[in-house]
Structures are given as structure tokens and as C-alpha cells.
Amino acid sequence: MSNQTSDTRHQASGIRHDGAPIGVFDSGYGGLTVLKEFVSRLPQYDYLYLGDNGRAPYGNRSFETVYEYTLQCVKWFFEQGCSLVILACNTASAKALRSIQQNDLPLIAPDKRVLGVIRPTTEIIGNYSESGEIGILATKGTVHSESYPIEIRKFFPETSVYQEACPMWVPIVENNEIHTQGANFFIKKNLHALFQKGPKIDVVLLACTHYPLLKDDIQEHLPIDVKLVTQGELVAHSLAGYLNRHPEIEQQCSKNGQQQFFTTDSTEDFDQHGSMFFGAPVKSRYLELR
Incomplete structure (x- = not known):
């Protein structure tokens, strides 16, 4: 697979994090049910959520396209300081995770980790x-x-x-x-x-x-x-175990109990649907990916 992806350009300027939030990615809203379980089990950590709603659904796209979209978003998380990114998306986990772990991380971010849900x-x-x-x-x-x-x-x-x-x-x-x-x-x-x-x-x-x-x-x-x-229950359990086994990653994760939300489509629509999936009010910011 090609390692080339489009440039990442975002209109959500001024993003600041104290430390490294845990990145949570999905093609849309569904990953918020996984994030909900993360926050319930591990509320002390900061989380940064991105829903690529503007290009959803991923399910009917080719392996190459899902890989390129997912890698682009993973790179964005790295730019925001995330040391750990969870692909809370079955399609991205199935079609992109292995290539990113084996081919891309050693070259672009050997000290960072990307995990899936399967x-x-x-x-x-x-x-x-x-x-x-x-x-x-x-x-x-x-x-x-x-x-x-x-x-x-x-x-x-x-x-x-x-x-x-x-x-x-x-x-x-x-x-x-x-x-x-x-x-x-x-x-x-x-x-x-x-x-x-x-x-x-x-x-x-x-x-x-x-x-x-x-x-x-x-x-x-x-x-x-x-x-x-x-x-979400099982993945949250696994994340807790992973952080316990990998203190070199856990110690980099910031712990202010905060969540931030981004979407590549309408923030109004994301907030309305997202609140239903997350079980609490969601206030998102728009991210433009090209």
C-alpha cells in the first residue's frame, strides 16, 4: 500500500493540550459509545475524539481508501500530541490498523501507538x-x-x-x-x-x-x-490493562479528566447525534481534511 496521504489542513485553529490526550477515532458517531466506556472506566485521562463524518461511511470503501483516510486522521492525532490512538471503528481496525502498525509507525512515530477494537x-x-x-x-x-x-x-x-x-x-x-x-x-x-x-x-x-x-x-x-x-465494555477493559502494562505510554497521557470533540462535517449535526451516542452533551469543533 502507498504511504502517501493528502495534507491535513484544519480550520479548528488554536488547539492546545496539556500533555497528551488519548486519541479516539471513528468514521462517525459510533465510536462515542466506546469513548463513553473509556470515560466511565478511566475518567482521569484526557480524550480527543475525531469523527470523520464528512467521508463516512467507511464500510463500503476499498481497503486502500480506508487506509489512506485512517492514516491521515492518525497523523492529525499525532500532531495534537497524542501518544496513543484508538481506532474505535470496526472498518478502520479491519482494513487499516495492521498496515499502520507495521508499515507507518516505525517510520513516522516509532514511540507512539495505534490500537484497534477487534x-x-x-x-x-x-x-x-x-x-x-x-x-x-x-x-x-x-x-x-x-x-x-x-x-x-x-x-x-x-x-x-x-x-x-x-x-x-x-x-x-x-x-x-x-x-x-x-x-x-x-x-x-x-x-x-x-x-x-x-x-x-x-x-x-x-x-x-x-x-x-x-x-x-x-x-x-x-x-x-x-x-x-x-x-465498548471489552475495549475499555483492554485499554485499562494496556496502560497498566505499558507505563512508558501511560505516563505520557495527560490526566485532567477532559474530552474534546472534532468532526469533519456539520458540528450541529454531530452535536445532536453525538450527545445521543455519548450519553451526555457534546460540543464539537469542525476539522477540514484535504
Whole structure:
């Protein structure tokens, strides 16, 4: 893959940080559900969030395009002083993370780290299952990539993994149709299809950062003995462990308990939707990427 990306130009001038916030990146709003869990578990740290809404969605773009967009944003985080960047985006984690870690970091920032959300999820999810059968609810792109079954079997080779694509769930969330009859219909439909594939499933993973907003409705339609796990919970647990194991990175992270938000599209739209995903008011600034 080419290491060339466009220049980064931003209209959000005057950005200042005391130390190094932890960067959290997503193609849109969904990563805010992951950030929410970070702040809940590790509130002492500063966080800098960027949603590349102006170029979303990433899911239907090529590996090369996702790589270039993601690398451009990662470089922006580095320019802001971040020593650690989390790709809170399944598509970026699947299509860009490995190339950035192996090819780019050694050249442009050998002392900095970029982590994703797939590995931290897959290396622990098997511990939640007693039956050895795990259900994955995700977007079509994530399901077709086979990222979760492949990675889960690396850590839990005896586990059976069943996937169900839920193409209507993201539009339901983004159009604020949660708790409606329409949402209820599609949740029941997709859960029924999932359990038809794996009747002994005892753990269901929400492998899309939008889906936690539907968690209560999903829970209502699950058998009482089935655990429902969100990605943000697992990634926050993993981040805490990572910082504990890597004091050379942890000591660089600033600790003022602050969060800043940036978007490459309308700040008004981002703040409205973002507050719903983050569970608290969000005030973003516009960032122009070229």
C-alpha cells in the first residue's frame, strides 16, 4: 500500500493540550459509545475524539481508501500530541490498523501507538461463554469480512461463532427510531435468525458501535440465560490493562479528566447525534481534511 496521504489542513485553529490526550477515532458517531466506556472506566485521562463524518461511511470503501483516510486522521492525532490512538471503528481496525502498525509507525512515530477494537474484543469474548457458542450481531461489511470468527478462533479454537448481519439497525439508531415498533420488528427478526443458526448460543456480542443504543430493546428479546456484551465494555477493559502494562505510554497521557470533540462535517449535526451516542452533551469543533 502507498504511504502517501493528502495534507491535513484544519480550520479548528488554536488547539492546545496539556500533555497528551488519548486519541479516539471513528468514521462517525459510533465510536462515542466506546469513548463513553473509556470515560466511565478511566475518567482521569484526557480524550480527543475525531469523527470523520464528512467521508463516512467507511464500510463500503476499498481497503486502500480506508487506509489512506485512517492514516491521515492518525497523523492529525499525532500532531495534537497524542501518544496513543484508538481506532474505535470496526472498518478502520479491519482494513487499516495492521498496515499502520507495521508499515507507518516505525517510520513516522516509532514511540507512539495505534490500537484497534477487534483484537481486544476477540481475545476475551470466549471467556463469557460456557456453551462454546457465540453470536455476533454486526453490519454486513463486518460479517462479510469474517474478522470476528477468524480472530475469535485464534484465541478460542474450540468455539463456534455464528454471525447475523443487521443492516437496518444503524439507520434505526441514526434516525432516532429507537424503542419504536419498527426497531422492535427488526431486532426480533435478526435475533430469531441468529438463534436459528446457533441454538446453544449463550453470549451475544454487539460488534458495531451503534448497537449499544439498542441494548435494552435487544435484551428484552434474548433468553434470560444469554449474556449480552457491548464492544465498548471489552475495549475499555483492554485499554485499562494496556496502560497498566505499558507505563512508558501511560505516563505520557495527560490526566485532567477532559474530552474534546472534532468532526469533519456539520458540528450541529454531530452535536445532536453525538450527545445521543455519548450519553451526555457534546460540543464539537469542525476539522477540514484535504
